[in-house]
Amino acid sequence: MSSSDPCVEVHDVHKSFRRGSEVLDVLNGLNLNVQQGEYVALMGPSGSGKTTLLNLIAGLDRPTTGSIRVHGEEISNMSEGQLAGWRTRSLGFIFQFYHLLPVLSAFRNVELPLLLLPLSASQRRQQVTTALDIVGLSDRMWHRPGQLSGGQQQRVGIARAIVTDPSLIVADEPTGDLDAKSAHEILNLLVELKKTLNKTIVMVTHDPKAAERADRIVHLEKGRLATQTPEFA
Amino acid sequence: MKFLVLVFENIARNPVRTILTSLGTMMLVLVVTLVFTVLTTLDKVTTEKSANIKAIVTEKWQNPSLMPYSYAAGLSAGAADPSDSSAVHPQDSMTWGFFVGSTESNPAKRGYENLFFSFIMEAEKARSMLDNIDALTDEQARPLIDAIKRMKEVRNGVIIGEGRLAKLKKKVGDRITAYGRNYRDINLELEIVGSFPKETAQYTDSAIINRDFFETELDTYKAKNNNKPHPLADKTLSLVWLRVPDRVSFNKLTEQILTAPSFTNPAVKCETSSTGISSFLDAYRDIIWGVRWLLAPACMLVLSLVISNAISISVRERRIEFAVLKVLGFLPWQILTLVLSEALLIGTLSGLLSAGLAYGIINGVWGGLPFPIAFFPKFAVPINCLWWGAAMGAVTAFAGSFIPAITARGVRVSDVFAKVA
Numbered sequence: 163m164s165s166s167d168p169c170v171e172v173h174d175v176h177k178s179f180r181r182g183s184e185v186l187d188v189l190n191g192l193n194l195n196v197q198q199g200e201y202v203a204l205m206g207p208s209g210s211g212k213t214t215l216l217n218l219i220a221g222l223d224r225p226t227t228g229s230i231r232v233h234g235e236e237i238s239n240m241s242e243g244q245l246a247g248w249r250t251r252s253l254g255f256i257f258q259f260y261h262l263l264p265v266l267s268a269f270r271n272v273e274l275p276l277l278l279l280p281l282s283a284s285q286r287r288q289q290v291t292t293a294l295d296i297v298g299l300s301d302r303m304w305h306r307p308g309q310l311s312g313g314q315q316q317r318v319g320i321a322r323a324i325v326t327d328p329s330l331i332v333a334d335e336p337t338g339d340l341d342a343k344s345a346h347e348i349l350n351l352l353v354e355l356k357k358t359l360n361k362t363i364v365m366v367t368h369d370p371k372a373a374e375r376a377d378r379i380v381h382l383e384k385g386r387l388a389t390q391t392p393e394f395a
Numbered sequence: 396m397k398f399l400v401l402v403f404e405n406i407a408r409n410p411v412r413t414i415l416t417s418l419g420t421m422m423l424v425l426v427v428t429l430v431f432t433v434l435t436t437l438d439k440v441t442t443e444k445s446a447n448i449k450a451i452v453t454e455k456w457q458n459p460s461l462m463p464y465s466y467a468a469g470l471s472a473g474a475a476d477p478s479d480s481s482a483v484h485p486q487d488s489m490t491w492g493f494f495v496g497s498t499e500s501n502p503a504k505r506g507y508e509n510l511f512f513s514f515i516m517e518a519e520k521a522r523s524m525l526d527n528i529d530a531l532t533d534e535q536a537r538p539l540i541d542a543i544k545r546m547k548e549v550r551n552g553v554i555i556g557e558g559r560l561a562k563l564k565k566k567v568g569d570r571i572t573a574y575g576r577n578y579r580d581i582n583l584e585l586e587i588v589g590s591f592p593k594e595t596a597q598y599t600d601s602a603i604i605n606r607d608f609f610e611t612e613l614d615t616y617k618a619k620n621n622n623k624p625h626p627l628a629d630k631t632l633s634l635v636w637l638r639v640p641d642r643v644s645f646n647k648l649t650e651q652i653l654t655a656p657s658f659t660n661p662a663v664k665c666e667t668s669s670t671g672i673s674s675f676l677d678a679y680r681d682i683i684w685g686v687r688w689l690l691a692p693a694c695m696l697v698l699s700l701v702i703s704n705a706i707s708i709s710v711r712e713r714r715i716e717f718a719v720l721k722v723l724g725f726l727p728w729q730i731l732t733l734v735l736s737e738a739l740l741i742g743t744l745s746g747l748l749s750a751g752l753a754y755g756i757i758n759g760v761w762g763g764l765p766f767p768i769a770f771f772p773k774f775a776v777p778i779n780c781l782w783w784g785a786a787m788g789a790v791t792a793f794a795g796s797f798i799p800a801i802t803a804r805g806v807r808v809s810d811v812f813a814k815v816a
Contacts, residue, residue, distance in 0.1 A: 250724030
């Protein structure tokens with residue numbers, strides 16, 4: 163797939179939430195295209211809809227109206243089962259607070275998504291080892307999350323996100339819980355993933371320094387696309 | 396298999412909670428196992444058989460039954476009229492009397508520890524007619540067979556159960572004096588010639604003395620008391636057991652006995668052993684009903700609640716984790732199965748372990764559950780308890796964890812992470 167192919171196509175998406183009798187419009191006719199291999203940072207004030215947009219792109223929620231296509235597949239029409247299978251195969255999700263299972267070792271945490279795929283134990287072991295190698299944690303694979311630093315835990319989170327070799331990675335403030343040094347390392351790693359593995363990355367962040375590392379910064383405001391840096395045709 | 400490992404790892408996340416839940420489950424399964432042990436044994440003995448029936452003849456209007464020994468010969472023959480070619484003749488028979496006394500001469504010091512409870516009977520009938528002993532192989536019954544042989548040689552011989560021997564601090568070969576309580580002033584000098592087979596725990600506190608020897612002792616009493624017989628001399632026959640092949644024979648035998656003129660003063664009744672035991676258990680009917688329909692279900696309900704509570708806490712603590720699993724691609728039913736499996740594993744293993752320990756310790760160490768009711772001083776925990784225990788643990792775990800599992804299944808990712816953010 164060439165880098166000019168659109169990976170994510172968000173077209174005229176509206177998303178509303180109902181709170182009691184009040185209807186809250188979070189996204190208002192939003193349009194956004196992300197090319198394959200592109201690294202996009204979503205920024206905006208709280209309540210601007212960036213996390214909602216991320217959840218929609220990740221297939222964790224459905225738009226009220228509008229369409230979201232990933233690699234040409236209309237994910238907003240998929241059933242829950244289809245979405246779950248699609249997430250396993252095609253999507254990696256990186257959380258702000260890592261959300262590793264505390265009882266599992268780094269290896270077993272990374273292996274979790276592979277349990278859903280028809281792979282043998284040796285195939286799973288191979289893929290987990292490769293993913294942990296990429297994030298530089300192969301020497302910590304049998305440590306539990308409690309025995310790892312925040313930066314190391316986030317690396318495990320990234321390994322878990324890439325272990326199924328998805329083309330799209332979404333990250334929700336991946337450096338939000340890290341010190342500056344660890345944050346810098348994680349951002350480097352994301353850039354490496356984009357460059358060497360041609361991953362498409364959509365990242366929500368409040369940190370302008372983190373956003374600067376992306377190819378493009380998209381600002382949201384009141385559920386609409388406000389500005390893009392650099393200007394995108 | 397790969398998910399089973401995940402289930403084990405999840406159970407290990409909070410060992411204290413898992414152990415406490417497991418111990419709670421084990422305690423309640425133990426209680427239900429003990430209750431079922433008693434109930435199933437009672438059910439078994441009160442279930443009417445269709446073949447190989449034991450008929451019990453007792454005095455009709457008085458309890459305890461005290462019939463003249465002169466009834467023994469006629470009843471043992473089934474009151475069959477010699478001129479009636481169609482009369483039913485019992486395949487086997489056994490007469491029972493009961494001698495209750497103490498090995499302590501001083502009445503003030505008599506108690507449970509020195510109690511002596513004995514069947515007065517033909518010793519050889521113990522092998523062919525006594526419940527459970529009649530079902531043993533010769534090899535299993537060997538100690539009793541040897542003891543019966545000795546009883547023929549030693550008229551004042553006595554066979555005593557292991558439990559009673561231990562309480563009396565006696566062993567085979569020792570001599571004891573049994574001071575009569577129901578047969579006042581009848582004191583028996585006895586030589587212990589053997590014990591009951593280990594497989595028949597119900598006789599552990601019982602004893603057998605020779606009918607002939609006992610009748611001779613009554614004659615001796617009469618001789619020593621100016622030819623005045625003992626007040627109970629003509630009431631030494633409590634029961635007669637008769638074995639018949641089927642229900643038709645039983646009905647015919649009952650008719651023969653009830654219509655025979657020889658057994659009208661006192662009148663007798665004839666019933667199956669299960670009916671007889673049922674009648675005896677009537678006194679305990681309310682207790683048994685309460686145990687069966689209140690205690691056992693209450694235990695299972697409490698057991699479900701214990702598991703439900705533990706799993707609910709676990710599910711509440713792991714909401715984010717379930718949301719993460721959904722993000723990774725786990726389907727709701729897979730999360731439901733994960734939670735149910737954790738509960739089922741704890742419940743099933745705890746139930747199996749509890750029942751296994753109950754079976755091993757109660758039967759192996761105590762020789763049965765000491766719950767003196769009716770003729771049953773002890774109840775052997777049935778081997779079936781192994782699957783009962785496991786099944787009980789599994790069913791209650793399933794029931795208790797179902798709602799928490801549904802809750803886990805329904806975790807909405809966007810809600811969970813909205814709260815986290």
